[in-house]
Amino acid sequence: MESSSSGTVDFKLAMPPMKVNPCEDVVGVPSSGNDEQDTSALFNVQLIETEAYANEFADLRSFCNLAEISFLNSLKSLDTAWKAKGGKSGASFAKTRDNRFILKEISAMEYNSFVDNIAPKYFDYIKSTNETCLAKIFGFYEVRDELRKQYVLVMENVLYGKDIEVLYDLKGKLERNLNLSDATHVRIEEEFMEDVKNEALYISQPSKETLQAAVNRDANFLKEVNIMDYSLLVGVDKTNHELVCGIIDYLVPYSALKKFEWFAKSCVMSLTCNNQEPTVLHPNAYMRRFTNFVEREFKCNHA
Secondary structure (H helix, E strand, O other), X not given: OOEOOOOOEOEEEEOOOOOOOHHHOOOOOOOOOOOOOOOOOOOOHHHEEEEOOHHHHHHHHHHOOOOHHHHHHHHOOEOOOOOXXXXXXXXXXXXXXXXXXXXXXXXXXXXXXXXXXHHHHHHHHHHHOOOOXXXXXXXXXXXXXXXXXXXXXXXXXXOOOOOOOEEEEEOOXXXXXXXXXXXXXXXXXXXXXXXXXXXXXXXXXXXXXXXXXXXXXXHHHHHHOOEOOOEEEEXXXXXXXXXXXXXXOOOOEOOHHHHHHHHHHHHHHHHOOOOOOXXXXXXXXXXXXHHHHHHXXXXXXXX
């Protein structure tokens, strides 16, 4: 924990760890008092039909010191009381009862985006970088029962082990509409900018440089695999005086449909004299907006 010249204590920076701490790699530790077993069809390991890039994911889990027995046991016990915060897609979410993994139902488009575009470079990228903000994906599954086929990803919970009081979903776009119920309490860009000043959410200069370098590398990687519309999830852990940061939702490709959406919204904004930037952007433009926001709005206390 570092103190600035004004006496304000800087927040420590916490990004997704590259390796799982062996002492945390335990089996069957419940995260809540809810003993109900999840028998819903969102995710049941018995219903897995295929795992995309199974060998590569197994190798990645091993690289991150994640034991297979621990991983599989986590997936067998879901916290049915947990409700995901944020998002406007209406996708189903679940969390393992040990708090370590988030499961999300994704569309066929997102599944194909990962399999065809991201995966060929993803594994090498994660293993070749010393620091990343990407919330690591540890499994991609096709799950089928009598009624339907689902695509489910399993990613690390970047908030694992943290005491989060405030949560932000940041894309770098100002005047953004977020379709969230008031009960979720997820804040967005303008609120983050205000809270940085009012709540003194400052980080040290070395932490700022570490964060910016990681975000720049990650955003450039996502640009190379034609991805946009990702978010920087930021949690404020006041108990440990940390800002917890992780990039999530990085599966949306800049497809022909997205190009049409960009064109249509741009035309509407032009006709209505609305100077707002469209939500949908080419990956190059999205990367610039995203990285510029981090550089501009994550502050060091130089007072």
